[in-house]
Structures are given as C-alpha cells and as structure tokens.
Amino acid sequence: AEDDASAAPIISRFQHYLRINTAHPDPDYYQAANFLLSQAQSLSLHAQTLELVKGKPIILLKWPGKNPSLPSILLNSHTDVVPAEHHKWTHPPFEALLDSNGDVYARGSQDMKCVGLQYLEAIRKLKASGFQPIRTVYLSFVPDEEIGGHDGAEKFANSDTFAQMNVGIVLDEGLASPNEIYRAFYAERCPWWLVIKATGAPGHGAKLYDNTAMENLFKSIESVRRFRAAQFDLVKAGLKAEGEVVSVNMVFLKAGTPSPTGFVMNLQPSEAQAGFDIRVPPTADQASLERRIAEEWAPTSRNMTFEFKQKVSVHDKFGKPILTASDNSNPWWALLEGAVSKANGKLGNPEIFPASTDARYFRERGLPAIGFSPMANTPILLHDHNEFLNKDEYLKGIDIYESIIEAYASFVEHTRNEAPREEL
C-alpha cells in the first residue's frame, strides 16, 4: 500500500486525465493525446500517434520485450467518455474532485480513464523495480468507443500496424464490482438497435376503427413487453446472469401530428414508431430472435416494417459465437487469476459483459480478449450521475495490474493457442 506522500502524484495524474473533457459529441482528443504522450515520455515508452481517421488520434505505446518473436500483450482503453448532465451531479463531472472519503468524482472515473492510467502507473512501478518484460507490451488509447468504435478500435484492429504488432492477448474494460470480488468478461452481448414502424388509416379522434397505426404499434409494444418480462424474470429468479439473457428496452416513441400548442388531439396519426435497444448474448439463437421480430414485433400483416440502426452478429464468419475461451485451453485466464490473487485480490467466474466494448473488434479477429477493470467494493456507476472511484481502490487496481503485466509479459510457455492462427 501507498503512503499518502507517494500516492499524491498518482492521484493528481488521474485527476489531470479526468479533467480533460473528452465527452461526446465534441471530445477534446488532442488534449488527451498530449497528456498521454507526456506520460509515455516520462516512462521512456516508444510512442506513436495513429490518425487512421482525421481528428481521431489513437495513441500507441510500446514497451519492447526481450523476446520480440513471442506474441505481444495489448492493454487497450478508450479515451472518450459519455456526456454528463452537469446540474444533476453533486460535484462537477470534469473537476475530478477528491472528497473527504477519498472518492474521486468524474465522468470517466470508472469508464474508463481509470484503467488507461492504471496501466501506465503499473508500468511505472514495474520499471522502477527493474522488471524487464519478455513479451512486448503495447498500450492503445483509442477514441470513439462510446459511439461504436468504428473510427477507433475497429479501424485499429484492422490496420497494418496492428497486424505487425503480433498481438497474442488483449485486455480491455470490465465493470466495477459492488463486493470484494473482481469481475472478468470473456464475451459480450451484441447490440441490435431496432426501429419498428406502424402505418394505418388516419381518422377522427372520436372514431373507433380497426388497423390504426397507434393500435398496430401498441400490439407490438405489448409483445415486446411480455418478452422483456420473461427474460428479466430469469435474471430475477437467479437462473441467468444479466449478460445471459436478451435485454430489450424501449428507448423512444414517435407519433402524433404536431400543433403550435403540442399535438393535434382529435386526429389519429397515420404513422407511429418505436425504438428498442436490444442486447443479444453470443450464445443466443439469433435466427429465432430474427423471426420473432419479423413475425411478432413488426409483422407485415399488421402494416408494420422494421429497420436496424445497428445489428452486430453474434457469430464470426465461421458461424461460431464470438467469445474468448475461458477454460484450460486459454492460459491467460489462469495467469490472470494467479496474478490477481498474488496481489491479494479475488477474481470471480468469467462473465458475459452486458453492453458492448471495443473488445469485440479484437475477438472478431480471432484474438483472445478479456474485459477487466479492477474496481472492487464500488457501485456500478458507468454512464450514471456522480460516477466516482475511491482513490484506495484506484491504487489497489494499480497493484493488481502490476501483478498481471508482470505475469503476462513473463509468460513463455509454449501452448497450442499460440500456434500460428488461421488466416483471417
């Protein structure tokens, strides 16, 4: 553990990064890049800025290993954060205030500026201790995760630079744990963003008639609601974890004929639509959900159509679910567990991440990727008001990463997993 004097500069660096406003829709990526490059310089890490898309820098840092022919370790984090409703926070979201409990309040304190800087602080400690990696360790700081990662991790994972890095394992973000057990993720649910549209005959607001757009949409919403409740019941009964069911949440409703004072009240509209954020586990039966959408939620027989704003397949191009092996065939799990426990932490069983992260772009390429953010005894506040992380948990997380990076970068045993991968 740190004494207060040695911890102070570590916490100030965390606060510095948190104070850079990288919230969408106008993230200050260059200020974040400059800060990260200055950190890299103070650690004597090789640094490069990849601008695969203009205005969206990726910072790539390298700590060369003694055996560069072994597959490398990639520590990934995103630099962007989601917006915050400033007036609903007790402390301003970009002040990174440290309160008397030691809690640091800021947007990004959990998601995931903590992780990005913890990687760097762990390397600082390892370097100070004289440790030299056998495998090369890379750090990537990518933009745009919160808006889908298309101009960030997706382009990076498909770049020539990435291919030359010969990455063997990726660490990316996980979730806080309200208890003392750290969480780790081997897969994630796939986002399907669905808009369903109903049409129907317009008419007088006083008339009862069949096949109105509103009535047609309502029937669908009822059907979605029943499905949602059934999935949620499995979670409530403890039969399934959050990441193992299909979640569906209605996120918008749009209908009505606008008037200067609101909406026309005596006209039944001829169109109505609703939007749903659906998350599908990699093990789900994708075809049956597709049928349910076409036949029950947006049937043509009810004058309905549908459109996906986003639809990530649960399968890779070989038709297999996209996930990282979490059994003995993947040595990186045992190493992770051992390293966490060596640093006096406990790791829970591998889980499916309920939302999406950049890890999917690495898994899609056939690489193992583990989602892990070392925050124990912490309420899950990502994307919420008053997002915070306690400084002692932050410091403990650095020790955890120190142990993980040491174990990963020292791992030389030859395994089947590291045979040349199938051509992609």
Ligand SMILES: CSCC[C@H](NC=O)C(=O)O
């Ligand atoms: C489909 S891209 C959106 C990614 C976003 N990631 C974190 O919250 C999410 O909504 O899961």
Ligand SMILES: [Zn+2]
């Ligand atoms: Zn995140």
Ligand SMILES: [Zn+2]
């Ligand atoms: Zn997020």
